[in-house]
Amino acid sequence: MGTLSIVALLHGPDRPGLVARVAGWIFEQGGNILHADQHRDAEENVFFQRVEWAQPSRGDVPQVAASFKAMAHLELGMECQTAISNERARVGMLVSRIPHCLQDLALRFRRGEMRGELVCVVSNHPELRHFCESMSLPFHHVDVRASGKTEAEEMQLGIFKKYKVDLIVLARYMQILSGQFLTDAGVPVINIHHSFLPAFAGSRPYHQAYAWGVKIIGATAHYASAALDQGPIIAQDVVRISHRHTVEDLIRKGQDLEQTVFAQAVRSHLEYRVLVYKHKTVVFD
Amino acid sequence: MGTLSIVALLHGPDRPGLVARVAGWIFEQGGNILHADQHRDAEENVFFQRVEWAQPSRGDVPQVAASFKAMAHLELGMECQTAISNERARVGMLVSRIPHCLQDLALRFRRGEMRGELVCVVSNHPELRHFCESMSLPFHHVDVRASGKTEAEEMQLGIFKKYKVDLIVLARYMQILSGQFLTDAGVPVINIHHSFLPAFAGSRPYHQAYAWGVKIIGATAHYASAALDQGPIIAQDVVRISHRHTVEDLIRKGQDLEQTVFAQAVRSHLEYRVLVYKHKTVVFD
């Protein structure tokens, strides 16, 4: 078994000496910094840091992480999350009928590319059951139309709570989640939207893009928020199109973007690289 | 002197046999097709074509072009523009104080990269006079604030008409042109907007992009229309940004995009590669 490492994500009011204090504290505990990255929002006077360090004495690691968090909070006035390298986040997925984001992400978890485990899939349609079962991935069908949205959301949340998920991902889930769902979930929710937001929010973005005649289309992964398609953006990518491409071509080209951007955002989140601040994210890469 | 070539841009209702007829007609006139590119909008049943051919007997070239146009119109029911390779379009520019698009484009004309000539610059500020004069480029200051917008636009149009311009380009011109200006100009007007339209139309798009927290910014060259920042898009490009970049960084990175996209759109237009159809463009490249 190798040495464990601790990753800490901090943010709070900037003041001189923060970097020195964090680095000094870790040094005093016998830790060795592996990666450290920080950012200052000069306008808002906010300091952000991601620091990852190897902590040699194995038994003490959870206690060191807890002490760091206390020091960051009490002494530095910073909000702080920590995670230890042998912890694996549990991820639940909502999906409808479009398979590519589910399939690509499930295979990435299976190949061990992601720091976490995909523990269940919930869908408002039955079509993707077969694929999930071939992957030994628990699949639950919640029929939103039959149950009504409110009750369906309660059932979805019940499933996610049963699986103790730390993150919910929307792999082209075609229903709008209520603000209540987002509040009650109690964990972050990552959505993939099939446009270069804020352009073409809402439904049928490829049709919108085609009608506008844009020369580049995109995909956007963001944290879901009560305002539709307006949550903090984690990752975006784009691809060139031309007048030769039909709406169907846009959909096909866009799907390659969607699965790559979605995976990138989920990976960044699971590696504790994303801090949300106001409407925006700091993504340490 | 080499052989002259003719370029024709056609569009109109699609029907079988159009490609065969155009190619056959040119063949019968002794022309040799150098490039031919066509597009069909299957939804709208519209056919688009750009065809360029070498026409050996030099003296007849203008007459062959005119005959082609008549054939396309009368026999095929197509709208058609033609241009001959020794004709050079005359371009007028509107600019304010931001120099990079003016400077980059002026040097491209000077280096002979563009099929045309930059014949005059009109500005609502005096700052860029010195650069234009160092390039022997006629510069006219029209003080919009002092004259009032209506009178200023009349003066601007008067200048452009005196120089017999075939195209007006807005090189970061910071005033909104009236619909009347666009109508009275009687020639196409190309604008460079410093965002990835339709995201962040209007003023201060880099500030908007910064506030939104997007991960990619862009620039858009489009034909100006009465609806602000909504004319048909000719060219777009993008660049990645991150939380590390300030608004000033976005402005600096965006300027590189702006000048490249602007030049690309002006070049495509001057090479008769752009057809406007409804809200969109077909750009043959």
Add this chain to the structure above:
Amino acid sequence: MGTLSIVALLHGPDRPGLVARVAGWIFEQGGNILHADQHRDAEENVFFQRVEWAQPSRGDVPQVAASFKAMAHLELGMECQTAISNERARVGMLVSRIPHCLQDLALRFRRGEMRGELVCVVSNHPELRHFCESMSLPFHHVDVRASGKTEAEEMQLGIFKKYKVDLIVLARYMQILSGQFLTDAGVPVINIHHSFLPAFAGSRPYHQAYAWGVKIIGATAHYASAALDQGPIIAQDVVRISHRHTVEDLIRKGQDLEQTVFAQAVRSHLEYRVLVYKHKTVVFD
């Protein structure tokens, strides 16, 4: 059942009137051109064309395709391939132990994104059997080390011939195929190489890229030829890296490129969009 369409890929010596003759011939047969794209290599005086047309009278379609091919060959002196829209190519795959290209491509076939069918997988290692079987995809293990390369290649070819494959794809197959294999296969072979060729040919390209300190890495799909990593390039893509990225990061980022570029090349080939000429390809898109 809808109308069938025919796609033809032509190339041969350029001469005036080719476009007119092809379009005229199709028009006379009652066909309606859906897409037509052509290219001239002016230096070599070679003409290339891809033309796709709807041929209404269903029963005659194979005969019309055969007549077209004969006309192209005998009258125009062109090499010509044709395919009918209800024909599906059969694809065989060689793979080793790295799963992502296999998995991504297999799912694209399964989702119906590709014009063809993935009919068998042959590997020199047993690890990917489980995944293939979960997809009901025939898997054959040919142990190259145990059999010796010559005999192993004969076994591989025997399997592909039994499945009547029209195309062989190398999904990160880590053995070098002999020229004899390529000759005896009698069908095209598409390889994905994990670098931006011609940079970093051969083994361990991500390690080479890391050592060189390049700021961008890439992936290249090409037809396999007797000269290693030098066959005609079909598709390439790139991604930015920085000094922060380790070799492992390059491998991970590169894998996303590899699977996308590989799928794009296989799709273009299966849609009859690729013509090989000398060392290069013409890809109609």
Add this chain to the structure above:
Amino acid sequence: MGTLSIVALLHGPDRPGLVARVAGWIFEQGGNILHADQHRDAEENVFFQRVEWAQPSRGDVPQVAASFKAMAHLELGMECQTAISNERARVGMLVSRIPHCLQDLALRFRRGEMRGELVCVVSNHPELRHFCESMSLPFHHVDVRASGKTEAEEMQLGIFKKYKVDLIVLARYMQILSGQFLTDAGVPVINIHHSFLPAFAGSRPYHQAYAWGVKIIGATAHYASAALDQGPIIAQDVVRISHRHTVEDLIRKGQDLEQTVFAQAVRSHLEYRVLVYKHKTVVFD
């Protein structure tokens, strides 16, 4: 006049506590860190840092910078360069006949985009004299063919020494500089090469790229070294091409890349963002 800032670039053997010591030292001197970015090469156990801080008491700034350098060297065992925000580097340029990189970079200096001053241009041809003089930029013609290479290089170096340049940039200079020139120059030399290195080193890279049939071309800015086109890479960018593009199209598209990549590399160097280590660069952005 605002507060001055100091930027320091450090590298040397990694050991625990470096970040803490640097940040602590600056804090003790009353400095406030504006930006700090560090990197560890885990394989080589080397630590790299760029740190920029505001140093309020104006008079002491040069002395604080010198003390920092001494501390870094003696106490931490690091190589260290420092610069103060009111210092402006002096840049000399070598150019031949191709104007775009010269023109674009000269205008960027003129517009105040670069942290430095372009002080002289030396060319082996007279053609660009007129442009330089229109910009009031000293131009010196050194006729390499007439003088012989050795003597010409001595004359070039004499001019650069007279202008006390801190950096030499090669704006598409079409002669190969000797190792002796690079040694005697005593300052860094940045070259722009018109390919995506290491592909297509040497002469006529666009012709090489065309012959190979690559689908993407690039440009590379690097420090010149005795081995032709093999010095440490600072910046690269790429653009897509297709079979439709002639060598002339590649040259035209490439020129847009060249001038952007060249400017980006020169800017990064002048802002003290580039550290060279072995064959590679660390570019803090």
